[in-house]
Amino acid sequence: MSIAIAILGLGLLVLIHEAGHFFASLAVGLRPRKFYVGFPPAIVRTKRKGIEYGIGMIPLGGFVSIPGMHRPIPHDAERRFSRAVSEVPELAGPVDRVKRALEGDDLAAALAVLDELESEVRGRALSPGALAIAEKGLTELRDGLGPDAYWKAPTWKRLVAIAAGPAANIVLAIILFTFLFMSVSGRATSTVAVVYPELTQGSGVASPAKKIGLQPGDRIVLIDGVRVKANDIADTIAASEGRPMAFTVVRDGQELQLGPVSAQSVDQDGRYRLGLSLKGRGLGLIAATRRAFWVTGNVAKEIVRGLGRLVTSEGRKEVSSPIGITQASSDAVEQGTERYLWVLGLISLSLALLNLLRCYRSTAATS
Numbered sequence: 248m249s250i251a252i253a254i255l256g257l258g259l260l261v262l263i264h265e266a267g268h269f270f271a272s273l274a275v276g277l278r279p280r281k282f283y284v285g286f287p288p289a290i291v292r293t294k295r296k297g298i299e300y301g302i303g304m305i306p307l308g309g310f311v312s313i314p315g316m317h318r319p320i321p322h323d324a325e326r327r328f329s330r331a332v333s334e335v336p337e338l339a340g341p342v343d344r345v346k347r348a349l350e351g352d353d354l355a356a357a358l359a360v361l362d363e364l365e366s367e368v369r370g371r372a373l374s375p376g377a378l379a380i381a382e383k384g385l386t387e388l389r390d391g392l393g394p395d396a397y398w399k400a401p402t403w404k405r406l407v408a409i410a411a412g413p414a415a416n417i418v419l420a421i422i423l424f425t426f427l428f429m430s431v432s433g434r435a436t437s438t439v440a441v442v443y444p445e446l447t448q449g450s451g452v453a454s455p456a457k458k459i460g461l462q463p464g465d466r467i468v469l470i471d472g473v474r475v476k477a478n479d480i481a482d483t484i485a486a487s488e489g490r491p492m493a494f495t496v497v498r499d500g501q502e503l504q505l506g507p508v509s510a511q512s513v514d515q516d517g518r519y520r521l522g523l524s525l526k527g528r529g530l531g532l533i534a535a536t537r538r539a540f541w542v543t544g545n546v547a548k549e550i551v552r553g554l555g556r557l558v559t560s561e562g563r564k565e566v567s568s569p570i571g572i573t574q575a576s577s578d579a580v581e582q583g584t585e586r587y588l589w590v591l592g593l594i595s596l597s598l599a600l601l602n603l604l605r606c607y608r609s610t611a612a613t614s
Contacts, residue, residue, distance in 0.1 A: 254307065256587070258285075260416060260595050261308025264602070267415030268408060269311045275404040278395050281312040313408065315396025319357070319388050321346040327384025330377045331368060341367050345388070358392045361385065416599035421539045423592035428535035431585055432527045437477040439465045439496075440526040441586075446513045454522025459505040461523055462498065469495035480525065484510050485518050524586075543596060550600050 262284060269282045278297065283289070285303030292301030303309075328342045341364040348357035368381050390396060397405060431440075442461050446454045468474060470483050471492055484492070491507035510519035530538065 252587075256591050257594070258307040260419070260591070260598055263415045263419050263595075264412040264598065265309045265311045267411040267413070268313070271411030272311070272313055272408040275400075275407050276395075277313060277397060277400060277404060277408055279311050279313050280390070282309070283311075284309045286310065313397050314390030314393060315398050317391070318398045319349055319354075319391035321349045323388060323391070324349065324384065327387065328364075328381055331371075331373055331381040334373055334377050335371045338364070338367055338371065354392050358389070361388055361392070410603065413599035413602040416595045416602075417543065420592040420596040420599070421536075421543055423588050423595070424539035424542050425532075425535045427585060427588055427592075428538045429529045429532060431529065432589075434528040434530065435477045435481070436526045436528060437467045437475070437480060438526045439463050439467065439523050441524045443522040443524075446511055446520060446522050455508040455510055456521040456523040459494065459508045461494070461496070461505060461521075465496040465498050465503075467494060467496050468502070477525065484521055487519055489519060546593060546596055547600060550597055 281299045283301045286305040287303050289301040324345045332339045344360045442456045489509050493506040512519050
């Protein structure tokens with residue numbers, strides 16, 4: 248069940264991303280051809296004002312089709328019509344004329360020859376497979392040569408359309424973080440919310456908090472005999488650097504002595520942890536929104552730094568495959584709704600920044 252929830256959550260991130268592209272394209276006058284929730288085959292579809300809307304059978308995100316994403320080149324004609332030419336050699340003439348027109352950058356001539364090629368294709372006895380590929384090629388070339396092709400649009404329109412997907416993911420991350428700060432993650436308390444069985448998932452080694460018998464609902468009042476406030480607990484544990492610590496907690500109205508135990512460092516940042524999380528109190532809307540923007544900015548900086556480490560073998564180890572991301576999301580589901588929403592927000596932000604980098608490269612290449 249947790250795997251299914253994780254996959255649906257990741258699908259939602261993709262759908263939000265594609266919806267950003269779609270609505271921004273409409274806003275700047277680029278006309279998408281399709282907008283699907285999920286992936287084909289379609290369960291239901293309809294066409295309005297030249298746009299095909301549909302719900303796909305595979306509920307893993309969605310997709311948007313914007314015409315003419317790149318300038319047509321001779322290879323496009325070769326790729327789409329080679330099978331048809333092998334079955335009907337008479338099609339070689341019109342296909343070659345389309346290729347020559349594209350090579351000579353004569354787009355008007357290419358469009359005229361395309362009409363001739365379409366007539367030839369529909370008048371020949373082609374196999375269903377060859378016909379389907381040829382018809383797709385005709386559509387792609389017409390879209391690429393048409394007046395509303397993406398590559399023909401002014402740079403600012405392309406930037407708006409292509410950057411809107413990542414922007415939608417950033418907005419989603421901020422909304423998720425704001426919700427969390429308003430509900431349970433605004434102000435820390437000294438009461439234990441969760442005790443994690445392991446610091447490293449699947450290690451089989453109990454977390455230090457688990458070893459000493461900490462339980463959800465325990466209120467931490469002393470560490471090594473020193474009274475601590477809610478905001479001091481995490482910093483005190485992190486500053487211990489593995490030194491054994493004893494904890495005094497209040498459980499069911501009685502004080503208990505737990506430990507000593509040593510915090511462990513298992514993450515890249517070297518921070519020492521016990522394997523627990525504390526309950527929080529919600530913030531107001533304005534304060535929660537400010538905190539969400541602050542967290543988004545800081546996480547974005549760390550992600551950008553991480554991209555710089557990809558050139559090293561150590562950095563490449565930090566990159567998760569889609570299976571790894573799904574597993575991490577599934578683990579978060581099992582740890583509770585709050586944890587899952589945090590992970591979903593972080594993945595949404597990562598997806599946004601990686602796509603912004605790709606958008607920059609794509610726009611620069613077509614400018």
